[in-house]
Amino acid sequence: MINKTGRGTWANRWTFILATTGSAIGLGNIWKLPYMIGVNGGSAFVLIYILSILLVGIPLLMTEVMLGRRMQKNPMDAMRDLAKESNTSPAWRYIGAMGMLTGVLILCFYSVVGGWVLSYVSQAAQSSFTNITGTESSSHFDALLASPLTLLFWHTIFIMITMTIVARGVTAGLEKANNFLIPSLFAILLVLLGYSMSVGDMAASATFMFTPDFSKITATAALNALGHAFFSLSIGMGSIMVYGSYLQRDASIARTSIYIAIADSLLGLFAGLAIYALVFANQLEPGAGPGLIFQTLPIAFGHMPWGNFFGTLFFILVAFAAATSAMSLVEPTIAWVVENTKVSRKLAATGLGLLIWVVGVAVLLSFNIWQDVKVAFGLGIFDTLDKLTSTIMLPLGGLLMAIFAGHFMQKQYSQQELNLKKSSYQLWRLANSFIAPIAIIAVFILLLTS
Numbered sequence: 001m002i003n004k005t006g007r008g009t010w011a012n013r014w015t016f017i018l019a020t021t022g023s024a025i026g027l028g029n030i031w032k033l034p035y036m037i038g039v040n041g042g043s044a045f046v047l048i049y050i051l052s053i054l055l056v057g058i059p060l061l062m063t064e065v066m067l068g069r070r071m072q073k074n075p076m077d078a079m080r081d082l083a084k085e086s087n088t089s090p091a092w093r094y095i096g097a098m099g100m101l102t103g104v105l106i107l108c109f110y111s112v113v114g115g116w117v118l119s120y121v122s123q124a125a126q127s128s129f130t131n132i133t134g135t136e137s138s139s140h141f142d143a144l145l146a147s148p149l150t151l152l153f154w155h156t157i158f159i160m161i162t163m164t165i166v167a168r169g170v171t172a173g174l175e176k177a178n179n180f181l182i183p184s185l186f187a188i189l190l191v192l193l194g195y196s197m198s199v200g201d202m203a204a205s206a207t208f209m210f211t212p213d214f215s216k217i218t219a220t221a222a223l224n225a226l227g228h229a230f231f232s233l234s235i236g237m238g239s240i241m242v243y244g245s246y247l248q249r250d251a252s253i254a255r256t257s258i259y260i261a262i263a264d265s266l267l268g269l270f271a272g273l274a275i276y277a278l279v280f281a282n283q284l285e286p287g288a289g290p291g292l293i294f295q296t297l298p299i300a301f302g303h304m305p306w307g308n309f310f311g312t313l314f315f316i317l318v319a320f321a322a323a324t325s326a327m328s329l330v331e332p333t334i335a336w337v338v339e340n341t342k343v344s345r346k347l348a349a350t351g352l353g354l355l356i357w358v359v360g361v362a363v364l365l366s367f368n369i370w371q372d373v374k375v376a377f378g379l380g381i382f383d384t385l386d387k388l389t390s391t392i393m394l395p396l397g398g399l400l401m402a403i404f405a406g407h408f409m410q411k412q413y414s415q416q417e418l419n420l421k422k423s424s425y426q427l428w429r430l431a432n433s434f435i436a437p438i439a440i441i442a443v444f445i446l447l448l449t450s
């Protein structure tokens with residue numbers, strides 16, 4: 001639907017929920033959360049992750065939707081106008097600028113991983129995983145990383161798919177895709193979970209993920225868990241703000257945010273449970289890192305009845321989920337360009353797509369030819385982009401939004417937009433003015449001093 005100002009709006013509240021869930025659910029749930037759990041000590045990470053979602057994630061998700069819907073503009077202009085409305089400094093608009101940069105930087109590595117998924121769609125469809133063993137599956141993945149041309153091919157296809165949908169515009173492109181995507185992804189994950197339960201070591205998986213081992217809580221694990229809560233919910237960079245800007249005025253922000261956070265967390269935890277059941281049953285390494293799902297899932301699909309069919313379908317759905325998240329990563333920038341310049345949506349999408357493609361090439365080379373190139377803190381290109389965005393830029397963006405909403409935005413405006421009962425409003429305000437800022441700053445300090 002197109003409204004008076006020529007901006008699209010979501011057809012109804014349900015479509016907004018699906019679209020925002022589509023932004024939230026992506027590689028973060030299926031690819032990143034499972035391997036981060038393994039790298040960061042299992043249950044300790046899961047515990048901090050869940051706390052971060054509850055105490056920081058949900059309140060900030062509400063804040064971003066609220067900020068976006070109030071001004072119905074791209075994040076940078078919305079922040080400028082919100083600051084003006086509350087008689088405070090226009091410099092708050094730089095939150096929007098930082099968000100645009102964050103989204104673009106994330107997509108530079110996200111699209112490379114999206115390419116891995118596409119390559120796995122093609123391999124599953126060609127029955128490459130039939131009866132595969134753990135060792136074979138690992139070398140399969142290593143072979144993919146070692147081949148710059150294959151990576152380049154799939155990375156290019158991923159960017160092309162994403163940018164084509166982005167160019168078509170928010171409502172036309174996104175609504176249709178999301179309506180079937182999320183329910184199907186849940187359904188196939190349940191099939192996978194059922195299979196892992198029957199052949200994998202589900203007890204070991206559940207113990208690994210849910211029996212708290214406080215000795216494993218470190219500053220790095222805490223920062224990674226907090227950062228991942230931001231990454232997974234797509235908060236801290238304006239994606240949700242821009243989606244909120246397309247939302248009609250009558251929707252309940254609180255309820256919507258809670259639905260989204262529950263769906264997002266459940267999907268990630270289901271994926272984790274299914275994957276670790278396979279890891280433990282096949283003597284694989286839980287701390288294998290970014291390749292974890294690509295090494296474990298082919299084993300499941302290679303052995304289950306109808307495995308080629310389920311495997312292909314699974315990777316197709318993950319690729320779509322990645323694409324709907326990828327779109328939301330560039331939407332703040334695209335909305336800004338379209339609303340402030342004469343450049344068309346199509347041209348903006350093409351230009352940005354090219355830029356991201358180029359940086360993405362450097363990222364994919366960091367798995368092979370440029371393996372030894374270190375950018376910052378001794379990290380390679382891929383790791384630098386990932387750490388910089390997930391553990392610094394997203395939490396920082398979230399921190400600033402929380403401080404703005406909790407201390408600088410006039411109460412009457414946030415109250416009007418959120419439309420909450422007094423006690424719930426006070427809880428939201430407490431989370432934004434104190435809990436979230438203190439949690440984020442504490443984790444930053446912990447890391448700097450550890």
Ligand code: PFF
Pocket residue numbers: 023024025026027028029103106230231232233234235237238239240325326328329
């Ligand atoms: N939430 C997405 C995922 O979990 O895959 C990734 C993402 C999208 C992060 C949009 C940040 C964002 F603004």
